[in-house]
Amino acid sequence: MNQLSSPVAAPQGSGFGATLRTDQWWLGPLATGSLLLAFLIYSTIAAFIGGNYWVPGTNYLSPFYSPELWGTSPHAIFGIAPSWWPTGILPFSAALLILGGPAGFRLTCYYYRKAYYRSLWFDPVACAVGEPRKSYWGENSLPLILWNLHRYFLYLAIIFVFVLLYDGILAHFFPVNADGSAFANYHFLANGQPNPAFNAGGPLEPHHHVFGMSLVSLTLLINPLLIAGYTFGCHSLRHLVGGKKDCFSCGNPVRFKAWSFVSFLNRNHAVWAMASLVMVGFADIYVRLVAMGIWPQVRFF
Amino acid sequence: MSSIGSAAAATRTFKVWRGERGTGEFKSFTAEISPGMVVLDAIHQIQATQAPDLACRWNCKAGKCGSCSAEVNGKPRLMCLTRMESLPDGDVTVTPMKSFPSIKDLVTDVSWNYEQNKKITPFTPAKRGAAGVAADGTFRMQQVDVERSQEFRKCIECFLCQDTCHVIRDHDKKEVFSGPRFFVRAASLEMHPVDTADREPFLKHTGGIGFCNITKCCTEVCPEHIKITDNAIIPLKERVADRYYDPVVMLWRWMFKKKG
Numbered sequence A: 001m002n003q004l005s006s007p008v009a010a011p012q013g014s015g016f017g018a019t020l021r022t023d024q025w026w027l028g029p030l031a032t033g034s035l036l037l038a039f040l041i042y043s044t045i046a047a048f049i050g051g052n053y054w055v056p057g058t059n060y061l062s063p064f065y066s067p068e069l070w071g072t073s074p075h076a077i078f079g080i081a082p083s084w085w086p087t088g089i090l091p092f093s094a095a096l097l098i099l100g101g102p103a104g105f106r107l108t109c110y111y112y113r114k115a116y117y118r119s120l121w122f123d124p125v126a127c128a129v130g131e132p133r134k135s136y137w138g139e140n141s142l143p144l145i146l147w148n149l150h151r152y153f154l155y156l157a158i159i160f161v162f163v164l165l166y167d168g169i170l171a172h173f174f175p176v177n178a179d180g181s182a183f184a185n186y187h188f189l190a191n192g193q194p195n196p197a198f199n200a201g202g203p204l205e206p207h208h209h210v211f212g213m214s215l216v217s218l219t220l221l222i223n224p225l226l227i228a229g230y231t232f233g234c235h236s237l238r239h240l241v242g243g244k245k246d247c248f249s250c251g252n253p254v255r256f257k258a259w260s261f262v263s264f265l266n267r268n269h270a271v272w273a274m275a276s277l278v279m280v281g282f283a284d285i286y287v288r289l290v291a292m293g294i295w296p297q298v299r300f301f
Numbered sequence B: 001m002s003s004i005g006s007a008a009a010a011t012r013t014f015k016v017w018r019g020e021r022g023t024g025e026f027k028s029f030t031a032e033i034s035p036g037m038v039v040l041d042a043i044h045q046i047q048a049t050q051a052p053d054l055a056c057r058w059n060c061k062a063g064k065c066g067s068c069s070a071e072v073n074g075k076p077r078l079m080c081l082t083r084m085e086s087l088p089d090g091d092v093t094v095t096p097m098k099s100f101p102s103i104k105d106l107v108t109d110v111s112w113n114y115e116q117n118k119k120i121t122p123f124t125p126a127k128r129g130a131a132g133v134a135a136d137g138t139f140r141m142q143q144v145d146v147e148r149s150q151e152f153r154k155c156i157e158c159f160l161c162q163d164t165c166h167v168i169r170d171h172d173k174k175e176v177f178s179g180p181r182f183f184v185r186a187a188s189l190e191m192h193p194v195d196t197a198d199r200e201p202f203l204k205h206t207g208g209i210g211f212c213n214i215t216k217c218c219t220e221v222c223p224e225h226i227k228i229t230d231n232a233i234i235p236l237k238e239r240v241a242d243r244y245y246d247p248v249v250m251l252w253r254w255m256f257k258k259k260g
Helices: A027-049 A094-098 A100-107 A110-119 A144-170 A215-231 A235-243 A253-266 A269-291 B039-049 B111-118 B143-153 B160-164 B180-190 B200-206 B217-221 B228-244 B247-256
Strands: A173-176 A208-211 B010-020 B023-033 B069-072 B075-078 B092-095 B102-104
Touching: A027 A094, A027 A110, A027 A269, A094 A100, A100 A144, A100 A269, A110 A269, A144 A215, A144 A235, A144 B228, A215 A269, A235 A253, A235 B228, A253 A269, B010 B039, B023 B039, B039 B092, B069 B160, B075 B160, B075 B217, B111 B180, B143 B180, B143 B228, B160 B180, B160 B217, B180 B200, B180 B228, B200 B228, B217 B228, B228 B247
Parallel strands: B010 B092
Antiparallel strands: A173 A208, B010 B023, B010 B102, B069 B075, B069 B092
């Protein structure tokens, strides 16, 4: 078995960071790792806050909180916080109910796997650079073997694309009263507290909606488009729509077209992944700051 | 960056790993650099003028034979495709591929790779007269199908992907992992329209595709620019997922198909 033995006294050295590379190999993982960590910290905080994710007088809804199953905004499908929620242990947040879908999609995504295995787990931190740990199981045992089920998160992620697209379109329609003034008679304020100015005798629904556009509404429309570019370039989707076939010319013209389209998006999967990550984070920040009255919504018309 | 115009009499220092059977040390050599030169030219110059016993494998000097694989400034690459102009100023280190046992100087024993190749069921076309195959055994392929495996057929077996893959390089899983080169070969056969062999059990069990954590270093170093990870390994991982991990697909196949 001499042939299988590793060379001893490798000139490259051994141990974490050992390499003969002279370029700035650490720059890429440092940038990627910083971005991922920043997003992780921000999104966790934003998800637990549970307020200021919508803006009264508009149809803006933070993508972190959509679809809003339960909650205090008028977007809530089933009403305010569910009775079974353990409020004593964890304050209710609509984001916690749904964020698992997109988070799981990105966690098990083939691109993000590369990104965090390299930048956060250093396995390897860069090509031909020594690793910190000797042991290695790859994606062959728990928990990483579960990443093979990425496709199930894809199915969920596709639903989210359309939900967020609906939100983006809806954000361009502004609720107004009969006299054209912005509708404001909500039960709750954006921060989740009861609205002291709520008038039970006044109109509980806006009289109609007017079409408009603002920097926020555009943000909420571009966001799902980037997410769509990311989701529809998924490696699992590429397999599902046609990649699993061995023969494209054997009566599979539609499959071939679909595969070609997914392959086209897939070529820049990393760019779509990162662009949509930054955009979804920014969309939440923007809606939040507008809801808190810190940033203007920059209404064009 | 060294400029081409002033390179007529420029010299560069090369730190070349010299040794046998795993022990050795860096030796410094000086080579005269002229415009358009590649690292392999410099190694040949060193052989011709300073170290006639310096061992290095080479053949075509055109990036097509896959012989002169080494690590230049720590990066796995073909010496014949590494232009001197592309390297930053300073000493140039040239070392043998790390992942394979050293024989002498820049030459390594890559025979482990050939052992992996033997584990893959060769091309097994459908029987004569079967769907897609004529009575005389010939078959026609459409361009859309040719293109898919043509990419994989570009492989020149330089084994740079094998060298850089951390599963082999850092974790020495040679007993249980065949490496990116052989996933590329398996992909070229598995995605062939008239091939009938089933290599999914090989991929999962013997080839160890689950050890790959898709960090894409193989793709980064491929001199043929084969999209190893995106076009070969991930599609194969998805097929393995269909067969061994996805409960819905497994149930479907169990109900409606004779075999997986």
